[in-house]
Amino acid sequence: MKKKTKQNWILLLLVLILVITPFFVAKGGSFSGSDDEGTAQIKENDPSYKVWIHPIWTPPSAEIESLLFTVQGSLGTGVIAYIIGNAHGRRKERQRQQQAQAKNNSDNGR
Amino acid sequence: MKKVFRNHLVPKVSVIVGLCSLLYFALYPRDAYAMHIMEGMLPPKWCIFWFAVSAPFFIYGLYRMKKIVISTTQNAKIMLALCGAFVFVLSSLKLPSVTGSCSHPTGVGLGTAMFGPGVMSVLGVIILLFQALLLAHGGLTTLGANCFSMTIVGPFVGYATYKICRALKLSRAVSLFMCAVLADWSTYVTTSFQLAVVFPDPNNGVGGAVIKFLGIYAVTQIPLAIAEGFLTVIVYNLVISNNLWKENALG
Numbered sequence: 480m481k482k483k484t485k486q487n488w489i490l491l492l493l494v495l496i497l498v499i500t501p502f503f504v505a506k507g508g509s510f511s512g513s514d515d516e517g518t519a520q521i522k523e524n525d526p527s528y529k530v531w532i533h534p535i536w537t538p539p540s541a542e543i544e545s546l547l548f549t550v551q552g553s554l555g556t557g558v559i560a561y562i563i564g565n566a567h568g569r570r571k572e573r574q575r576q577q578q579a580q581a582k583n584n585s586d587n588g589r
Numbered sequence: 590m591k592k593v594f595r596n597h598l599v600p601k602v603s604v605i606v607g608l609c610s611l612l613y614f615a616l617y618p619r620d621a622y623a624m625h626i627m628e629g630m631l632p633p634k635w636c637i638f639w640f641a642v643s644a645p646f647f648i649y650g651l652y653r654m655k656k657i658v659i660s661t662t663q664n665a666k667i668m669l670a671l672c673g674a675f676v677f678v679l680s681s682l683k684l685p686s687v688t689g690s691c692s693h694p695t696g697v698g699l700g701t702a703m704f705g706p707g708v709m710s711v712l713g714v715i716i717l718l719f720q721a722l723l724l725a726h727g728g729l730t731t732l733g734a735n736c737f738s739m740t741i742v743g744p745f746v747g748y749a750t751y752k753i754c755r756a757l758k759l760s761r762a763v764s765l766f767m768c769a770v771l772a773d774w775s776t777y778v779t780t781s782f783q784l785a786v787v788f789p790d791p792n793n794g795v796g797g798a799v800i801k802f803l804g805i806y807a808v809t810q811i812p813l814a815i816a817e818g819f820l821t822v823i824v825y826n827l828v829i830s831n832n833l834w835k836e837n838a839l840g
Binding site (some may be wrong): 483484486487491493494497498500501502504505507508509510511512513514516517518520521524525528530531532533534535536537538544547548549551552554555556557558559562563566567568570573 | 625626627628629633643645661664667670671673674675676677678679680681682683684685686687688689690691692719720721722723724725728729730762780784788789790791798800802805806809812813815817819822823824826827828830831832833834
């Protein structure tokens with residue numbers, strides 16, 4: 480158990496490094512979406528292509544968009560945290576009960 | 590924005606086209622930040638083609654999901670929810686990459702390793718629909734194509750990777766890492782091919798277009814895929830150490 484926890488901290492650190500390095504490597508990068516660049520490339524390859532349909536609803540502003548993204552992320556995080564937290568609590572409780580029982584048994588044996 | 594121009598050493602004409610499209614984006618921000626292939630960016634016949642290709646996998650996914658829900662495997666339903674939630678979280682994270690642009694991981698690796706490739710095609714569709722309807726991210730007409738790359742090719746490549754890694758006697762954590770990395774990366778490689786077939790390069794044909802789209806999607810995705818691999822192992826470790834899932838159930 481301890482080994483896995485340590486491994487997780489190391490992995491988390493690696494993720495942080497991976498996310499932060501781009502700011503040093505690609506200095507001056509615009510950090511726009513790769514999907515946007517893809518679309519620009521489409522326009523370049525086939526300038527005559529007409530977008531024939533538009534999304535039926537778009538977030539009215541960047542703020543609303545980030546709100547919805549946050550909602551999406553936090554919904555997922557909530558579910559994951561609940562499941563793992565619940566399991567963690569159950570495991571601790573089981574351990575506690577086992578310890579109490581072992582103590583009881585040894586007390587009775589005396 | 591300057592960097593984009595420096596990277597693309599293109600003739601004057603395409604610079605003008607590029608400027609026009611930038612102007613287009615400035616005027617119509619609705620098209621910004623679309624996931625994979627956005628609404629209207631594929632001609633109708635291709636939309637229909639990808640829907641037809643993806644549909645059988647979706648049905649197979651429903652069949653697999655039903656089996657898991659009625660199975661007696663301990664915590665099967667809970668883990669299914671966790672895998673879906675994991676995709677939700679990861680596909681909402683737009684991370685910066687060394688290429689100076691942003692993209693997001695897919696998160697399908699965890700569910701693939703736990704339940705096989707079929708199930709992700711159902712969970713993935715839920716996420717793609719959420720993003721298409723509420724975030725104008727991706728699209729309803731391109732849903733088939735996006736499903737094919739993210740929820741079919743990704744998971745199947747990931748699953749094959751996992752099996753091969755396990756056959757090579759690599760540990761479960763390493764195999765899972767490889768599974769998640771390749772599932773993520775192959776998704777974006779598929780997107781590049783999907784776009785290149787429809788929009789060949791004016792000078793170098795489909796091949797030239799593949800290279801260009803790979804340069805945009807696949808290269809950006811490499812560090813993100815690795816980050817996704819790490820995150821997948823973290824969640825998996827938490828699942829295992831809290832007795833939610835038996836370690837040997839992963840094969």
